[in-house]
Amino acid sequence: MTEQEGKKLLFNKWDASEVKVNDPGLVRYVNLTALIIPHSCGKFSKQEFNKANMPIVERLINRLMQTENNTGKKQMTIRIVREAFEIINKKTKRNPIEVLVEAISNSGPREETVRLKYGGINVPKSVDTAPLRRVDSAIGFIAEATLKGSRSSKKKASAILADELIAASKGDMKCYSVGKKEERERIAKSAR
Helix, strand or coil, X not given: CCHHXXXXXXXXXXXXXXXXXXXXXXXXXXXXXXXXXXXXCCCCCCCCHHHHHCEHHHHHHHHHCCCCCCCCCHHHHHHHHHHHHHHHHHHHCCCHHHHHHHHHHHHCCCEEEEEEEECCEEEEEEEECCHHHHXXXXXXXXXXXXXXXXXXXXXXXXXXXXXXXXHHHHCCCCCHHHHHHHHHHHHHHHCC
């Protein structure tokens, strides 16, 4: 058995072991274990914080599946993500898992607001965001951008997802997910 056969490569193409998470707060919550096909059959859905052990690519796939048109269509969503990763690899010549991790760290809000009630008055208060919630919010923003983009244009969902991930990994303010992050942080800053 050669070294390449011993490794599990995502979609038999990309190695997740060479990807590093640069954001120290997200290291525990971005799982980079590679499955050939990211489908764990609900193994990680038994406990509340166990989703941090789910591979990050599968979390993206599951979040893309939570729309009215894609509900329960995991094979179709896996195909969309696989095609998006191939587009990312062609455009950037980088590992698409690395681009996904950078996009998540760049589009997860660090600060949010909560509503406190004093008497009968609601007062917004700025709070730090938990790392697991940062990852959840970032994946949600990316999935929302893909859904909105595929409704409003004739481009394929995989191309829209690839463009969003590339722009978010660069921290581009014009992409939807980074814009939503900045909006949340701006609102939190005004509530300090």
